[in-house]
Amino acid sequence: MLFSLARLRAVVLSFLLFTSFAFSKEQSLFTSSVTYCEPPETLLIQQFDIAYFAKNQSISFNVSAASVQANVNVTANLLLNVYGIHAVNITLDLCNILGGALCPLPMYNFTGSDSISLPESLGIQDKIPDIAFNIPDLEGVAQLVLTEVGTGNVKACVQATLSNGWSTHQTSVEWITGGIALATLLVSMWQSLSAEAILPFRLIDLLFLYQTIASTSFLSLNYPSTYRAFTLNFAWAMALFSTSPSSSLQPSIDRMRHLTGGNLANATSSSAVSLVNRKLSPYNFLATNTEVSLPFSPRAADTLDFTVLTRLAFTNNTTLRSGLALHSATQGGAVQTVTASSSNVLQAGIPIYVNSLHIATANAFMTVFLCSLILIACVLGVFLFGLALVFILGVFRRQEEDRKARLKSAYLSFIRAWGIRLALSLVLPITIFSFYQWTLEDSWLSVLLSVISLLILLIAVLYPTFLVLRNARRDGIEALYDNAQHLASNGPLYGQYRTPRFYFFLPLLVSSFLKAVFIAFVKGNGEAQVILMVILEGFTVISYLVLRPCQTRGGDIFSTFLAIIRLVCSGLLIAFVERLNVAPIPRVVIGLVLLVIFSVAVLITYINLVINSGIGGLWKCGRSGASELSGSSNVSMLEKGGRILPSDSNSSELMGRPNNPTPDGSDYLDPPFLHPFPVSPTETELNSVYTSNRTSTTMTVGSLLPRRWSFSPLNSPTGSSQVHEPTSSYNSNSNQGLSRASDAPPSLPHGKTRTVT
Known part of the structure; x- marks a missing residue:
C-alpha cells in the first residue's frame, strides 16, 4: 500500500x-x-x-x-x-x-x-x-x-x-490615489472661499476620472485579468472597499438580505477567480x-x-523548506464545483468585479450605501464643528450683529456648495448600484433603501439645478454670477463655465445617468453596452469642441482632453466583446494599452492639480511684492485700448472681493472668471455707474467692469466727432474712491454697475 x-x-x-x-x-x-x-x-x-x-x-x-x-x-x-x-x-x-x-x-x-x-x-x-x-x-x-x-x-x-x-492591483496604488484625492480636498476647501478658485472643480474631475476607470470594468465584457486588476485600484472611488476575512460587514449584510427575502450567494473570503x-x-x-x-x-x-x-x-518525504509560507487555495470553505450549469458561476461585469473585492454580487449596493452613509456622517460632523466654531468666534470676539449675520450666511453658503460637490461625487456609484439592485430582485429591504437613497441624491442635485435655471430665466444669466450668495451656494454647478454656457453641467449630469442605465439595465449584452458608451462619449467630445464652455482656454483643453480619453478607451473596449472571440494575447495587449492611457490621464490630472494648487501664485505674489517695494503706486490705473487695468495691489478691492481670499495664491491660478465674486456689504445696483455733469465734466466710477468689457466713448452732445480720452486722478478728499474726467461718459452694457465705498 x-x-x-x-x-x-x-x-x-x-x-x-x-x-x-x-x-x-x-x-x-x-x-x-x-x-x-x-x-x-x-x-x-x-x-x-x-x-x-x-x-x-x-x-x-x-x-x-x-x-x-x-x-x-x-x-x-x-x-x-x-x-x-x-x-x-x-x-x-x-x-x-x-x-x-x-x-x-x-x-x-x-x-x-x-x-x-x-x-x-x-x-x-x-x-x-x-x-x-x-x-x-x-x-x-x-x-x-x-x-x-x-x-x-x-x-x-x-x-x-x-x-x-x-x-x-496594488494596495499601495490605492493609498496613493486616495491620499492625493484627500490632499486635493483639503486644499480645495480652503481655496473655495474665493469664487475664482479652480481647484474645487478639478477635484470633481479627478474623482470622476477615478470612477470612470473603475466603471469601465462593469460592462459584460471579457476583460483580460491584468486590466480588471488595474481597475480594482480605483474601486474605493465607487464606495467599494475590500473587507478582510475577519470583518463583520459582509456577513452582516448577508444576514440582513436573508431575513428580508434574499436568496443569492453570500460573500466569500476565497478568491473570486475560481x-x-x-x-x-x-x-x-x-x-x-x-x-x-x-x-x-x-x-x-x-x-x-x-x-x-x-x-x-x-x-525527500521529511525535507520541508523552512520559512515557506503556504496558504490553502481553499480558504473560506471546501473546494467548490463550477460547471457551465452551476448557479455560482460569476458572469462578466459587476459580479466578477465586486467578488474580486470579496463582496457578494447581491451585497454591492448595500456596501456602497453603508460606505456613502459613513462618508456623509463624517462630512456632517465637520460642518457642524465649523458651524459651532463660527458661533463661538462671534460670541467671544463680540462682533457687530450685521457682521455676524454675514459670517453665518457665508458659512451656510459654503456648506451648501460642498453639499452639492458631495452629491456630484456620489451620482455615479449610487445610480449604478441602485439600478443594478433592482435587476437582482433579491432583498426587498435593499431595494427599498436603494429607492430612498436615489431619491435623496436626486433632490440634492436637482433642487440646486432648478434654482439655477429659475434664476437664469427670471433675472437673466448675468444675475447668476452677479449674485454673490447664489454663486457661493450653487457655483459648483456652473461657476467654471462661461456665461453663455452656464447650462453645460446639465449634459454632464444626463451623461452620468445614462451610463448607469446602460451598465445596469443592458447587462448581459456587452456589445450593446460598448456601442452606447461610445455614442455617449462621442457626443460629449463634440459638445466640448463646439461649445467650448470653460472660462479659460486651458480649462477647455483639459476638459476636452479627459473627454477624448474616455472616448478612446470606450472604443478600445470593443476588443473585449465576447462574440468577437479576440485571442487572449491581443486582448491582454489592448488591456495594457488601456492601462497606460488611463495612467497617463491620471498623471496629467495630478499635474493640473499642482498647477492650480497655488504654487505658481506664490511665485507671482512674491514678484508682485518686490515691485511694490520698488515704489509702484497702489492706486495707479493704466488705460490701454479703452480698458481700465488696475494694479495688483488694488484690483481685488475694486473688483468687489477680498484682497487675498486664498493665502496660498489661488487668485493667480488661472485667468480669473469673467464675473468676479462680490462680497462687499455696501454694494448696490445702479442704473448707471457714471453720474455725468455737463458743466463740471466729471464723473464718478463705482467698480470695475469684467475684463471682457471695454469702454466705447460716446460722441459729445453737440454732435462733435471729437472724442476726449479720459484721464484718471485720485481725489483724497472724496469718499467716492476714484474720479475720472471726461467730456462724455462711455456706454455701459446692461446698465448695471456696482459702487464700492
Missing part, C-alpha cells in the same frame, strides 16, 4: 508541477485557486497548494486528497492552458505505467507537505518561458481529468489557476472542460520520468 501511495503521489505531483504559491519577488508559479470542473466521484480534495521555484528548480507542495471509490480504472489527462494556448496536453493510461500499480485506482487518504528539488533531466526550466514569471496577472490554468476506462465517465476533474505573484465563467479570462476555455483532452499519445507520456518522481517522493 505504501508503494502504491508513493506512485500515486508521483501522478499528483506531475499535475501540480506547473502550479505554485510563493513570494512575488522570486521567479515562481503557484496555485491561486482550485475548483472541481465536474462533480467529484472518485477524487476528493481538501487542500491543494504547490509552488515551483525557477531559481533552484524545486517544488513545494501541501496537498490533502482522498480516493473514495474502489475498482476504478482511469486515464489521466493533464492540460496546461496559458493565454488560451494548450502548452501541455498529456493523456496517460494509468494501467500502462508504474507496472499497473494504479490500475485499479487504490483507495487511500493522501496528506503531505514537502519540498523537492527536480533533476535537470526533466527539462522543466526549458518548458516554461521567463515571461511567465514576470507578466502581471498571469492567465494560466492547470487541469487534471480522470476518465473511467470503457465507459468514458469523468470520475474527477480539477482545475487550478496559476499566478506568479505579480499584479496590477468562480469565473470558464469562457472568460483567465480560463479562456471556448469549449467544455472535457472536450479539450486529446487522444493518448505515447510520445507525450515518455516526456515525464515517473520513476524519478517516485524516487524523489521517498527520499
Whole structure:
C-alpha cells in the first residue's frame, strides 16, 4: 500500500508541477485557486497548494486528497492552458505505467507537505518561458481529468489557476490615489472661499476620472485579468472597499438580505477567480472542460520520468523548506464545483468585479450605501464643528450683529456648495448600484433603501439645478454670477463655465445617468453596452469642441482632453466583446494599452492639480511684492485700448472681493472668471455707474467692469466727432474712491454697475 501511495503521489505531483504559491519577488508559479470542473466521484480534495521555484528548480507542495471509490480504472489527462494556448496536453493510461500499480485506482487518504528539488533531466526550466514569471496577472490554468476506462465517465476533474505573484492591483496604488484625492480636498476647501478658485472643480474631475476607470470594468465584457486588476485600484472611488476575512460587514449584510427575502450567494473570503465563467479570462476555455483532452499519445507520456518522481517522493518525504509560507487555495470553505450549469458561476461585469473585492454580487449596493452613509456622517460632523466654531468666534470676539449675520450666511453658503460637490461625487456609484439592485430582485429591504437613497441624491442635485435655471430665466444669466450668495451656494454647478454656457453641467449630469442605465439595465449584452458608451462619449467630445464652455482656454483643453480619453478607451473596449472571440494575447495587449492611457490621464490630472494648487501664485505674489517695494503706486490705473487695468495691489478691492481670499495664491491660478465674486456689504445696483455733469465734466466710477468689457466713448452732445480720452486722478478728499474726467461718459452694457465705498 505504501508503494502504491508513493506512485500515486508521483501522478499528483506531475499535475501540480506547473502550479505554485510563493513570494512575488522570486521567479515562481503557484496555485491561486482550485475548483472541481465536474462533480467529484472518485477524487476528493481538501487542500491543494504547490509552488515551483525557477531559481533552484524545486517544488513545494501541501496537498490533502482522498480516493473514495474502489475498482476504478482511469486515464489521466493533464492540460496546461496559458493565454488560451494548450502548452501541455498529456493523456496517460494509468494501467500502462508504474507496472499497473494504479490500475485499479487504490483507495487511500493522501496528506503531505514537502519540498523537492527536480533533476535537470526533466527539462522543466526549458518548458516554461521567463515571461511567465514576470507578466502581471498571469492567465494560466492547470487541469487534471480522470476518465473511467470503457465507459468514458469523468470520475474527477480539477482545475487550478496559476499566478506568479505579480499584479496590477496594488494596495499601495490605492493609498496613493486616495491620499492625493484627500490632499486635493483639503486644499480645495480652503481655496473655495474665493469664487475664482479652480481647484474645487478639478477635484470633481479627478474623482470622476477615478470612477470612470473603475466603471469601465462593469460592462459584460471579457476583460483580460491584468486590466480588471488595474481597475480594482480605483474601486474605493465607487464606495467599494475590500473587507478582510475577519470583518463583520459582509456577513452582516448577508444576514440582513436573508431575513428580508434574499436568496443569492453570500460573500466569500476565497478568491473570486475560481468562480469565473470558464469562457472568460483567465480560463479562456471556448469549449467544455472535457472536450479539450486529446487522444493518448505515447510520445507525450515518455516526456515525464515517473520513476524519478517516485524516487524523489521517498527520499525527500521529511525535507520541508523552512520559512515557506503556504496558504490553502481553499480558504473560506471546501473546494467548490463550477460547471457551465452551476448557479455560482460569476458572469462578466459587476459580479466578477465586486467578488474580486470579496463582496457578494447581491451585497454591492448595500456596501456602497453603508460606505456613502459613513462618508456623509463624517462630512456632517465637520460642518457642524465649523458651524459651532463660527458661533463661538462671534460670541467671544463680540462682533457687530450685521457682521455676524454675514459670517453665518457665508458659512451656510459654503456648506451648501460642498453639499452639492458631495452629491456630484456620489451620482455615479449610487445610480449604478441602485439600478443594478433592482435587476437582482433579491432583498426587498435593499431595494427599498436603494429607492430612498436615489431619491435623496436626486433632490440634492436637482433642487440646486432648478434654482439655477429659475434664476437664469427670471433675472437673466448675468444675475447668476452677479449674485454673490447664489454663486457661493450653487457655483459648483456652473461657476467654471462661461456665461453663455452656464447650462453645460446639465449634459454632464444626463451623461452620468445614462451610463448607469446602460451598465445596469443592458447587462448581459456587452456589445450593446460598448456601442452606447461610445455614442455617449462621442457626443460629449463634440459638445466640448463646439461649445467650448470653460472660462479659460486651458480649462477647455483639459476638459476636452479627459473627454477624448474616455472616448478612446470606450472604443478600445470593443476588443473585449465576447462574440468577437479576440485571442487572449491581443486582448491582454489592448488591456495594457488601456492601462497606460488611463495612467497617463491620471498623471496629467495630478499635474493640473499642482498647477492650480497655488504654487505658481506664490511665485507671482512674491514678484508682485518686490515691485511694490520698488515704489509702484497702489492706486495707479493704466488705460490701454479703452480698458481700465488696475494694479495688483488694488484690483481685488475694486473688483468687489477680498484682497487675498486664498493665502496660498489661488487668485493667480488661472485667468480669473469673467464675473468676479462680490462680497462687499455696501454694494448696490445702479442704473448707471457714471453720474455725468455737463458743466463740471466729471464723473464718478463705482467698480470695475469684467475684463471682457471695454469702454466705447460716446460722441459729445453737440454732435462733435471729437472724442476726449479720459484721464484718471485720485481725489483724497472724496469718499467716492476714484474720479475720472471726461467730456462724455462711455456706454455701459446692461446698465448695471456696482459702487464700492
